[in-house]
Amino acid sequence: MIDQITHAAGADKRRKRVGRGESSGHGKTCCRGNKGCQSRAGGGTRPLHEGGQMPIFRRLPKRGFNNYNFRTEYQVVNLDALEARFAAGQNVDAAALKQAGLIGSTTAPVKVLGTGKLSKQLVLAVDAISGSAKEAVEKAGGTVKLPEQISAAEKAKAKRNVAKKLRASKLAGAGANG
Numbered sequence: 024m025i026d027q028i029t030h031a032a033g034a035d036k037r038r039k040r041v042g043r044g045e046s047s048g049h050g051k052t053c054c055r056g057n058k059g060c061q062s063r064a065g066g067g068t069r070p071l072h073e074g075g076q077m078p079i080f081r082r083l084p085k086r087g088f089n090n091y092n093f094r095t096e097y098q099v100v101n102l103d104a105l106e107a108r109f110a111a112g113q114n115v116d117a118a119a120l121k122q123a124g125l126i127g128s129t130t131a132p133v134k135v136l137g138t139g140k141l142s143k144q145l146v147l148a149v150d151a152i153s154g155s156a157k158e159a160v161e162k163a164g165g166t167v168k169l170p171e172q173i174s175a176a177e178k179a180k181a182k183r184n185v186a187k188k189l190r191a192s193k194l195a196g197a198g199a200n201g
Contacts, residue, residue: 097151113145116148134150
């Protein structure tokens with residue numbers, strides 16, 4: 024009766040056993056149909072596959088530019104985490120943050136954000152800091168050391184100069200050998 028059916032009724036469904044003869048109804052092609060990539064073991068298509076039709080990402084024009092490949096991804100640390108993990112007067116840099124378990128890598132840039140309150144005097148040596156976080160650190164009596172920022176134009180000029188020196192040294196080397 025319907026009132027006697029337990030919650031577990033129907034929970035253990037028998038699996039479909041395929042390839043067990045024609046009379047089972049699941050023999051020969053084992054319910055996969057005939058031929059094609061879906062019938063093969065390990066078969067199936069990649070995402071966005073459209074058969075023989077030209078895929079949408081090849082039909083649409085590629086225009087414009089974005090800075091996605093040139094972005095800077097910071098490891099973010101908040102003030103409340105610094106308050107909890109560091110003693111007053113302590114130097115906080117990438118190595119100290121890694122040891123405290125607040126960041127994953129010492130090579131990636133670190134940014135401090137202003138979430139939480141800071142009452143301890145800390146010496147921060149990070150790659151970037153938000154305005155509110157800098158204000159809070161200085162209000163608590165701490166200091167912030169940021170790396171020297173080089174403009175994009177200066178970087179490009181330095182790169183050109185290195186390339187010029189390389190070319191000059193190669194030419195000088197070729198002239199001495201010839």
